Amino acid sequence: MPVNFEDEHRLLRESTRRFVEREILPDVDAWEEAGSFPRDLYRKAGAAGLLRLGFPEEDGGTGPDPLMLVVFTEEMMRCTSAGVVAGLGSLGIGLPPVVTWGSPELKARIVPPVLAGDKIMALAITEPGGGSDVANLHTRAERTEQGFRVTGQKTFITSGCRADYYTVAVRTGGEGYAGISLLLMEASMPGFHRSQPLKKMGWWASDTAELSFDHVLVPFENLIGPENAGFYAIMSNFQMERLSLAVMANSTAQMALEACLAYVREREAFGRSLNKFQVMRHKLVEMATQVEVSRQYTYHVAELMKQGQAVVREVSMAKNFSTRVSDQVTHEAVQIFAGAGYMRGTLVERLYRDNRILSIGGGTYEIMNEVIAKQMNL
Secondary structure (H helix, E strand, O other): OOOOOOOHHHHHHHHHHHHHHHHHOHHHHHHHHHHHOOOOHHHHHHHHHOOOOOOOOHHOOOOOOOHHHHHHHHHHHOOOOOOHHHHHHHHHHOOHHHHHHHHOOOHHHHHHHHHHHOOEEEEOOOOOOOOOHHHHHEEEEEEEEOOOOEEEEEEEOOOOOOOOOOEEEEEOOOOOOOHEEEEEEEOOOOEEEEEEOOOOOOOOOOOEEEEEEEEEOOOOOEEOOHHHHHHHHHHOOOHHHHHHHHHHHHHHHHHHHHHHHHHHHHEEEOOOOOHOOOHHHHHHHHHHHHHHHHHHHHHHHHHHHOOOOOHHHHHHHHHOOEEEEEEEHHHHHHHHHHHHHHOOOHHHHHHHHHHHOOOOOOHHHHHHHHHHHOOOOO
């Protein structure tokens, strides 16, 4: 590991590793098949202090250190289920706008129970017809004397089925990015509906839902930040999410590589183990090189973020590079395992299907390229 990882990061790595070994690994295969994990896992993570990472100390967090997020994500991914990691970590994308832009009263009501694991937080931006085109969202919030009256739909919402609180992007003004606001919505609000869990290619253990709002009345005090200024909050929130996805991609690739290294030593073909074939050794060397380069660049970006530097270009590059590496490495891992890699129940099969969403979530590969191009003044 690079020198910028300190004792506090090492202690977090050890405590997260113990949490994964004790609370997740014994049951993770069953949770995958069930398509969900127990709600109580949030409370256990909260009690262990693992949900406080990255949030300001004055709000009950550990302080804004992106390297803590890197360490936590790497160790959590060792549970082998990215769905568990995504579901348990949905507060990481849903809560920051409340912490950064919410009123003191709203923060005092929402933040403590979420960090304790007593309440679940989700982010709701994507719409059925919108995808990455955030500035063109159609969910409407009309001002009334009682509050905002919200109508519309959201889709692909992580923790959407059982979250208590949702940070929801709505249109309060005219067309384009300047008419978007963020509202804190609660699952108990009349007219708030959520679907049954959506069936996905991967991330089986995370619940993903469609949301619909049938004239939901949201109090004015649930407005997060200034009205019609939500687009900036959404964009700033994306940077940490993209870093997290880059780390998930690197961890996915690392686990696939490790599985292959063990497999080629024990698997024989034509009277000798697979690692005795030059073509196999060279393939693994190329995989290892790509993983190491990707990981070190992601560490570099996290360090820049810790220093307070603007990293819109760099974090977009890290996400694109790491997901391309994980695409390649998980593909090669299944190829190396051959028929065994195609069977449910093997690690590389799970890594392969869980990996596919990483270059889509948080902004697609193509959108990231556009972001990078703008930063390069192209």
